[in-house]
Amino acid sequence: MKGTAGKIPSPRSLTELVTERLRGDIVDGVFAFGENVSEDRLAAAYGVSRTPVRDALSALQFQGLVEVRPKRGSFVFDPTADDIAELCAYREMLEREAIRMSVAGSRGALCDQLDGIVARMEAELARKDFQAYAHSDTDFHRAFFAFCGNRLVTSAFDMAEARIATVRTALTSPYVERRDASFFEHCQIVDNLRQGDIDTALALLADHIDRTRVVAVARVS
Template sequence: MLSTGLPQGAVPRLERPGPLRERVYEALLELITTRALQPGQHLVESELAGHLGVSRQPVREALQRLNTEGWVDLRPAQGAFVHEPTEEEADQLLSVRMLLEAEAARLAAANADRDGVAALEELVARGFEAVAADDVETAVALNARFHAKVVELAGNAVLAELAAQVDRRVRWYYTPVARQRGRQSWIEHRALIEAIGERDEQRATRLMREHTEHTRRSYHGQAKP
């Protein structure tokens, strides 16, 4: 076990050739957003390099980029640490998410076809299965795919681009409350599908607002001591 908290073999070694700097960045970002690397955790360059099977240089470059983007804090004479989000940061991000996804739900209700609704129903069925199996990692991934599909069905390229920019941070905040939200989250997803399938734009908007607000409240509730 590394001091970073990652078991040996948890992350596959990166294959060459390719843009190694980018691949290391993506690997570390995935570990942070899935909380395999926890907020506040010390990131040791040499250990991460060994774990990923690369030299320390691309790891150092990736950590610098992650610091610029707010995922990692570089502290003088101490090293790199996974950023610990503040209540204000989380509230701002989740509030923006609510606005984007409420509009996405409205547009999806206006534009979705049968195939699109069927794709949402399949994701919900798999989500219920993941919850029943207490498979939090799969449930989080399916939740992200469900919301991304709603955005796709909205048919607005600008909205899709904006939603993609906040997607990873939404996953970061959702992961610690995924078990708490559990089955209820997927019940809310199912109700949203019904509104989209019935082309009820107002109800779809309201349900998505309520759904994202429940997640925001859950996050703030678990963050309190």
């Protein structure tokens, strides 16, 4: 066959689009912790029928972003201090191992990608686009898994990533001083990875996540 070969990508289903939209709205704080997100309300807001909304809520329940309570409705997850502590411990464990695996085979590529994200974060801070900065913060930590070469480790992180991002947006991003300190910590992590000082980078990562935990727990206590 002559010409350009390749499969034509299938159009995304309405359920996928609604799931992505609702996930983004929860992560970005459009819906607050514990807020009721009824099928009727979401269907009206998104201009769709209840069926894709119901399927989206089911998918996000699996990710831990939504709690479906029988005869009461669907609600955005509402973490306790213990929930946040567990989430941060889980995150630190997975990110630490993902970094070790990534630097073993793709340290240069990882650092190049992290450098690009840090540059983007700096520009977003300068123009005070804090929502974009929060998204880039998520991209920074996600990059560890892009190069780890282990789908199971990546899948384990996928299960908690949205909750991690939501906690960051809702509970830590509003603090300007924490945001500035966080940016400096990201820079330090990349610098040490670039220099091959993995132990220091991992220690910085642990401190970085623990400071996030302290701020977040203080907000819900």
